[in-house]
Amino acid sequence: MTRIPRIRLLLAAAATLVLFAPACSGDDDGASTPAPTDTATAGNGHDIHARVEITDVRARETLNDTGAVYFTVRSTGEADRLLSASVDPAVADDAQIHESVMEGGNATMREVDGIDVPAGGELVLKPGSYHIMLLGVKEKLSAGDTFTLEVAFEHSGAISLEVTVVAMEAAMGSTMGH
Amino acid sequence: MSDRIPVRAGDPRPSRLPVASTMSVAPARLLAVALLGLAVFVFASCGGDSEPQPTPTPEPVTYRGVLIAPSLEKPDAVLTGTDGQPFDLRKETEGYLTLLFVGYTSCPDICPVHMVEISRVLESLPDEVVDRVKVVFVTADPERDTPEVLGKWLSYINPEFIGLTGTQEEVDAFQVALRLNPATRTDLGGGNYAVNHAAYVMAFTTDNLSHIVYPFGVTQDDWRFDIEQLALHGWQGEDH
Numbered sequence: 457m458t459r460i461p462r463i464r465l466l467l468a469a470a471a472t473l474v475l476f477a478p479a480c481s482g483d484d485d486g487a488s489t490p491a492p493t494d495t496a497t498a499g500n501g502h503d504i505h506a507r508v509e510i511t512d513v514r515a516r517e518t519l520n521d522t523g524a525v526y527f528t529v530r531s532t533g534e535a536d537r538l539l540s541a542s543v544d545p546a547v548a549d550d551a552q553i554h555e556s557v558m559e560g561g562n563a564t565m566r567e568v569d570g571i572d573v574p575a576g577g578e579l580v581l582k583p584g585s586y587h588i589m590l591l592g593v594k595e596k597l598s599a600g601d602t603f604t605l606e607v608a609f610e611h612s613g614a615i616s617l618e619v620t621v622v623a624m625e626a627a628m629g630s631t632m633g634h
Numbered sequence: 635m636s637d638r639i640p641v642r643a644g645d646p647r648p649s650r651l652p653v654a655s656t657m658s659v660a661p662a663r664l665l666a667v668a669l670l671g672l673a674v675f676v677f678a679s680c681g682g683d684s685e686p687q688p689t690p691t692p693e694p695v696t697y698r699g700v701l702i703a704p705s706l707e708k709p710d711a712v713l714t715g716t717d718g719q720p721f722d723l724r725k726e727t728e729g730y731l732t733l734l735f736v737g738y739t740s741c742p743d744i745c746p747v748h749m750v751e752i753s754r755v756l757e758s759l760p761d762e763v764v765d766r767v768k769v770v771f772v773t774a775d776p777e778r779d780t781p782e783v784l785g786k787w788l789s790y791i792n793p794e795f796i797g798l799t800g801t802q803e804e805v806d807a808f809q810v811a812l813r814l815n816p817a818t819r820t821d822l823g824g825g826n827y828a829v830n831h832a833a834y835v836m837a838f839t840t841d842n843l844s845h846i847v848y849p850f851g852v853t854q855d856d857w858r859f860d861i862e863q864l865a866l867h868g869w870q871g872e873d874h
Contacts, residue, residue: 516743519790520783524742550824556744558833558850562815563744565828583743584850591826624750627743628851 506612507536508573513605513617515590516583516627518597523548523590525605525619526581526627535575537610541588547603549592556584565589570610583628597621686766688840688868695863695870698856699837699846706836706844708732709811713772713798716785721798723770729840730768731865736809736832738775739787744850745771746791748835753792755857766865769795774831776805812836837861839869846871 513527529538541551553568571586573579581587588605597603601621608614708724715721733752737745749771756764771788773779776799779787784797799805806816812832820828834847837860846864848857863870 516746519746519787520739522740522742550826552822554742554828556742558744561813561833561847562830563833563850564818564830565742565820567820567822583747587742589742589822591822591824624746625754625854628747 506609506615507532507534508609508612508615510607510615510617512629513619514622514627514629515597515603515619516624517599517621518590518593521548521591521593523593523597524583524627525551525588525590526583526629527617528581529573529579531573531576531578533575534611536573536612538571538573538579538607539610540570540608542606542608543590544604547594548590549594550590551605552589552591553586554589555586558584573609599623599626686762688766688866691863691867691870694872695867697846697860697863697871699848699852699860700834701846701871702844706812706838708734708838708842708844709808711804711808711811713800713804713808714781716781716788716797716799718781721796723798724842726796727768727770727838728842731766731840731861732838733767733769733861734772734812734836734838734844735770735834736772736774736812736814738773738829738831739779739783740775740826741829741831744833745831748848748850749788749791749795751852751854751857752835753795755854755861756792758854758858759862763862763865767861770798771795772798772805772808774805774809775829776800776802837864839864841869843869845869 509530509532511528511530513525515523515525525541529536538553541553543551553571554565555568555571556563556565568586571579579586588607599622603619603621605617605619606614607617708727710724712720712722735745735748737748739745749769752769756767756769769792771784773784779797779799781797781799784799788795788797800808809816809832814832815830818830820830822828834849836844836847838844846860846869848860
């Protein structure tokens with residue numbers, strides 16, 4: 457119930473930041489990008505105003521009401537920050553940015569309030585690391601299914617992603633080497 | 635964790651003959667258990683190859699997993715199976731390569747991916763190997779992971795996998811026995827929470843010890859190599 461207002465607030469905050477950043481921020485070296493009100497193309501994520509390119513968007517298949525989405529964010533110039541994610545309530549109750557942390561023999565998880573995308577660098581969301589956790593998934597997500605996830609960045613604004621569901625081990629991506 | 639296990643003075647070598655290890659513990663058990671053991675022994679004798687024993691290798695094996703020191707003892711615990719019945723871990727897994735993981739079903743990726751990877755690897759291995767392996771998933775979240783919830787979740791992954799739950803106290807004690815921190819929770823809002831659990835899969839060989847563990851991200855090739863070696867030959871690391 458509080459989810460949508462929170463996302464809206466974050467988006468509004470992000471848009472405000474972008475609007476005022478050029479005027480008041482010295483280290484923002486004159487970024488002239490207005491907050492994009494349109495959304496990027498799904499999957500290949502191009503927007504002429506966006507500072508990021510998003511690829512390899514996938515969700516693992518679900519076995520119960522918990523899911524996870526992964527993607528790679530590449531900075532096309534200046535730094536940015538992933539702030540939030542939201543999903544259609546028909547797909548899941550909530551989408552949260554999490555990080556799996558492994559310390560010694562234990563694995564745990566924490567919710568994070570944002571993740572930096574370094575200038576010219578990339579942010580990789582992958583199993584065992586950063587991910588968008590889906591809570592309260594309504595219908596089983598099976599390989600081949602697609603749904604829309606909206607992610608918000610501090611500078612690039614809201615970007616709509618088309619997420620493709622893949623088999624559990626395929627979600628590992630290239631890190632598994634098989 | 636360290637790269638290798640020191641050979642400990644006075645520590646008996648892992649038994650290469652599971653029959654001998656059965657005999658060493660039998661006197662301490664109830665008569666019924668001894669009789670059951672005898673029955674199994676007789677059955678195995680009559681059945682020929684129904685209980686194949688691991689055969690030592692001439693040279694120590696270089697495994698792909700991460701060696702741990704000191705090795706972990708397989709917990710002597712009775713938990714609850716997905717059928718709601720008591721499950722005696724040592725008794726039920728005696729003589730098998732036992733791959734053990736402590737996790738929870740509401741886990742975003744580490745738990746299901748570990749389990750699916752193992753399932754895929756077992757599907758690719760010959761029966762001769764697979765018949766000597768048991769995979770056990772113990773929940774760190776008994777409040778949500780009832781026998782039914784756990785059973786349903788595992789049935790999607792591999793119906794042969796064993797799922798165990800218990801009271802919070804039982805599960806906590808189980809984790810302590812494995813040198814893990816008992817489950818702590820991270821509140822995720824809306825009644826949801828994440829649970830602290832094991833980061834790796836532990837492999838218990840027929841000596842009832844885990845000398846080696848498998849962190850998240852182990853490749854299927856590495857799994858395949860180690861499972862085959864450990865199942866067919868038992869622990870054959872440098873301290874064997």
